[in-house]
Amino acid sequence: xxxxxxxxxxxxxxxxxxxxxxxxxxxxxxxxxxxxxxxxxxxxxxxxxxxxxxxxxxxxxxxxxxxxxxxxxxxxxxxxxxxxxxxxxxxxxxxxxxxxxxxxxxxxxxxxxxxxxxxxxxxxxxxxxxxxxxxxxxxxxxxxxxxxxxxxxxxxxxxxxxxxxxxxxxxxxxxxxxxxxxxxxxxxxxxxxxxxxxxxxxxxxxxxxxxxxxxxxxxxxxxxxxxxxxxxxxxxxxxxxxxxxxxxxxxxxxxxxxxxxxxxxxxxxxxxxxxxxxxxxxxxxxxxxxxxxxxxxxxxxxxxxxxxxxxxxxxxxxxxxxxxxxxxxxxxxxxxxxxxxxxxxxxxxxxxxxxxxxxxxxxxxxxxxxxxxxxxxxxxxxxxxxxxxxxxxxxxxxxxxxxxxxxxxxxxxxxxxxxxxx
Ligand code: SAH
Ligand code: ZN
Ligand code: ZN
Ligand code: ZN
Ligand code: ZN
Numbered sequence: 001x002x003x004x005x006x007x008x009x010x011x012x013x014x015x016x017x018x019x020x021x022x023x024x025x026x027x028x029x030x031x032x033x034x035x036x037x038x039x040x041x042x043x044x045x046x047x048x049x050x051x052x053x054x055x056x057x058x059x060x061x062x063x064x065x066x067x068x069x070x071x072x073x074x075x076x077x078x079x080x081x082x083x084x085x086x087x088x089x090x091x092x093x094x095x096x097x098x099x100x101x102x103x104x105x106x107x108x109x110x111x112x113x114x115x116x117x118x119x120x121x122x123x124x125x126x127x128x129x130x131x132x133x134x135x136x137x138x139x140x141x142x143x144x145x146x147x148x149x150x151x152x153x154x155x156x157x158x159x160x161x162x163x164x165x166x167x168x169x170x171x172x173x174x175x176x177x178x179x180x181x182x183x184x185x186x187x188x189x190x191x192x193x194x195x196x197x198x199x200x201x202x203x204x205x206x207x208x209x210x211x212x213x214x215x216x217x218x219x220x221x222x223x224x225x226x227x228x229x230x231x232x233x234x235x236x237x238x239x240x241x242x243x244x245x246x247x248x249x250x251x252x253x254x255x256x257x258x259x260x261x262x263x264x265x266x267x268x269x270x271x272x273x274x275x276x277x278x279x280x281x282x283x284x285x286x287x288x289x290x291x292x293x294x295x296x297x298x299x300x301x302x303x304x305x306x307x308x309x310x311x312x313x314x315x316x317x318x319x320x321x322x323x324x325x326x327x328x329x330x331x332x333x334x335x336x337x338x339x340x341x342x343x344x345x346x347x348x349x350x351x352x353x354x355x356x357x358x359x360x361x362x363x364x365x366x367x368x369x370x371x372x373x374x375x376x377x378x379x380x381x382x383x384x385x386x387x388x389x390x391x392x393x394x395x396x397x398x399x400x401x402x403x404x405x406x407x408x409x410x411x412x413x414x415x416x417x418x419x420x421x422x
Pocket of ligand 5: 371373381382383388389
């Protein structure tokens with residue numbers, strides 16, 4: 001889909017040169033598309049690019065994959081193979097071509113219903129960064145949204161949540177929740193129909209399936225029979241908040257437009273799952289959001305597993321535009337309700353009388369600094385040189401080196417007065 005317009009700034013200069021680069025890949029090794037904004041593109045280069053794109057399409061279309069799946073499930077167990085190298089379900093006629101590839105045999109219906117277990121997670125940090133929810137966190141999210149009364153889930157980059165919903169819907173009679181998965185990982189098109197999965201880029205709001213796919217999404221957002229919709233998203237953490245927010249606003253607009261009268265001043269309910277240190281960035285774009293204390297855990301992320309079992313604590317939280325008091329966090333995992341703040345907080349998160357809020361962001365007990373007039377991390381102390389709280393081990397001169405943006409001393413890039421906040 002469309003590239004994003006970036007700007008290269010160099011030290012001390014206010015205006016940089018603008019260029020287009022791939023929206024989805026933040027690593028040039030994954031996609032080397034680069035073009036100065038003011039550059040004239042020759043016919044030959046344009047043709048070469050189109051040629052390149054044609055040669056880099058997936059081997060099957062979504063439609064073809066759906067048909068292949070239908071044939072696949074008709075096969076007896078002994079003939080159901082999955083090529084691990086190509087990450088593809090194989091039909092018997094194709095075995096030959098993949099004979100020197102590693103494959104799995106006897107693919108069961110249960111395996112077909114949990115593609116996120118069958119496919120290997122695309123962990124390359126900069127592009128897919130596929131970190132799958134631990135079962136406990138996924139179950140928690142699902143129960144939470146069911147208890148809040150939602151019956152439709154727009155799963156944006158949450159294949160495991162989608163899969164849990166799909167799998168329950170096919171097994172449990174009275175389970176009435178539905179999900180539509182929007183994700184850039186096209187491998188999922190082998191397991192879901194066009195009504196269940198749209199190949200989508202959340203950094204530029206691009207539907208690869210064109211108008212038909214948009215229409216699928218629009219229809220899904222239309223709250224028939226009072227079935228309320230919530231969007232749940234868990235983007236790659238290296239992603240640009242600005243680009244994500246712009247796409248999410250477009251999805252919100254899509255929802256708003258499905259029902260002219262009812263939704264006028266309302267926002268589509270949303271859970272945006274992201275690390276706590278992005279709080280201020282998210283609030284810049286969505287002032288109605290608040291951050292919940294719940295720590296979201298992952299299966300394949302060594303650092304982001306739950307603290308209670310002696311492993312490290314996860315920095316990943318839920319940001320939502322729903323009323324915080326409605327988000328009930330599990331007491332058996334140590335969360336409690338703060339009656340002053342009117343929300344559930346981590347057990348270690350003490351209510352600060354001076355700030356009049358439960359101020360911890362990371363679950364540990366924070367301490368109030370009277371000089372900074374706010375609560376800070378327990379490991380910080382007030383440095384009179386820097387005039388703020390910071391790590392014990394820091395070099396006060398650091399700020400003297402000069403700001404990366406304007407080159408002046410006394411502040412860092414993040415606090416540069418020459419940059420507007422957004
Ligand atoms: N915790 C989630 C997975 C989050 S990992 C779960 O268990 O369901 C991030 C997800 O976003 C992956 O599924 C990845 O394929 C998807 N993704 C990465 N870049 C994307 C993009 N540009 N557009 C849409 N989805 C993207
Ligand atoms: Zn193969
Ligand atoms: Zn409180
Ligand atoms: Zn305080
Ligand atoms: Zn201080």
